Amino acid sequence: MSSPVDERISDELEALKAILMDDFVVKKTEDGPDSIEYVVHPSTGDDVDQQFVCVTLEVRLVSGYPDVSPEVLLRNPRGLDDKVLKSIHTQIDKKLQDNLGQPVVYEVIELIRENLTRSNLPSGQCVICLFDFVEGDVFIKTQCYHYFHSYCLACHLKAGKNWYQDAVDRLPSWQQADTPKHQTCPVCRCRLDLDFETLKSAPPPVDSINAPPFRLTAELKALQKKMAEILARQKAKGGVVGMGDNGPPPLTITSPSDNDGGSTSQDADKADALARAAAAEAAPGSPKAAPVYRGPYRGFNRRGKPGGRRGRGAPAGSR
Ligand SMILES: [Zn+2]
Ligand SMILES: [Zn+2]
Structure with missing residues (x-):
């Protein structure tokens, strides 16, 4: 016969399975508590292309749950900076406290989803131009979940191609034939299959338009000198x-x-x-x-x- 606590958990798992279907995983461990894993995306209807952020939620059903709060971990965040993650963690802690004694996993998933939907714009900077992503920017999410202003990525790919081609041209022909030619992600070097013409038609980053003109400060000059010495x-x-x-x-x-x-x-x-x-x-x-x-x-x-x-x-x- 199962205890009442067991029933609360098994009922919760059954309900989660019915709502979340295949994306939801229960991991059983020999010595540790069972855990639930689910990749949370923002609500964008069925439009997967409009999901720019995600995070993997792991809930460890520690002994005594739900009378004891489960352990909640957020792993593999994409497009979310530490500030956003910290805020989500704080909200989760409060949710766990308020729901002691009752199943809470679905509530936690919904809470995270609401947060992701609100910040469904990659936070942080475009690593190419170092400007933030702001309202009105046209940006792209690569297959590897990295983000760039479309305009910046187009410039980067074009410059990279010229530079790369130049290097390839200097190789002996027997090496040229074996050298890979595909475009790669500037962050992780994953292969990119993107339409260059579409990227190129995007406007420059909003912040770059309003930015004050570049000035070669004394600090920058000193840095240039230091770098030139290292290169030499x-x-x-x-x-x-x-x-x-x-x-x-x-x-x-x-x-x-x-x-x-x-x-x-x-x-x-x-x-x-x-x-x-x-x-x-x-x-x-x-x-x-x-x-x-x-x-x-x-x-x-x-x-x-x-x-x-x-x-x-x-x-x-x-x-
Ligand atoms: Zn950029
Ligand atoms: Zn990447």
Whole structure:
């Protein structure tokens, strides 16, 4: 026979299942309390495209619930800053206190949903222009739940494409063919499949229009100087500017002399190994027989023809 407390909980779970259906998950644990998980979105009817914020609610049904308040956690917030989250937490605490002794999960979900609907505009800044999102801004939510002014993302993608294409053009053709060409999110590098023309037609951020004109202050000048020194030091040391995650590292500077050769660190490593092999093959006792051997990769760069494996031609996906 189940106790009255058990019945209150099982009735609540049944009701939640009926209302929330498949999106609602009950997690059973061996030693800890069962917990309920639900991703809360703002109310926008069925228009998923208009949901710009969300948060995962986890309610741990601690021993003694509902006579004891459950543990409530908010995880994976998207488009919500700490201030909004803190305010939601405060409201939840009050709700839990007011509802001691009765099932409260649905009330908590509704409370969060109301808050999300009110702040269904990503809070915080656009990481590209650093202006806030305000009423009247045209912005976009990417598949990875990151937010940008549409205008800013268009500018970023355009600049990124030119810069990237430039770097790809300097690669030997056999590497060009294997280099990924898709657009990526500036925050998490997830693949983006967006219509550039639509983004481009958006107006600039509202705050940028009203912002005072840019002034190069003494503080900024000092910062520029500091950064220039760091960059110079990095270049002198053969600093790494960028690494390819899987494919070839298209933007790696290995030494100042490599800057104009289009060579990569991998090439340099291979070239060094080859140089050592060439030295070993040379007659022993003849130090002159070990020249600084930098090929054949450099030769590939100049000829752009790695043994006829692939022709040069425009790389696929280029403009
Ligand atoms: Zn922006
Ligand atoms: Zn992202």
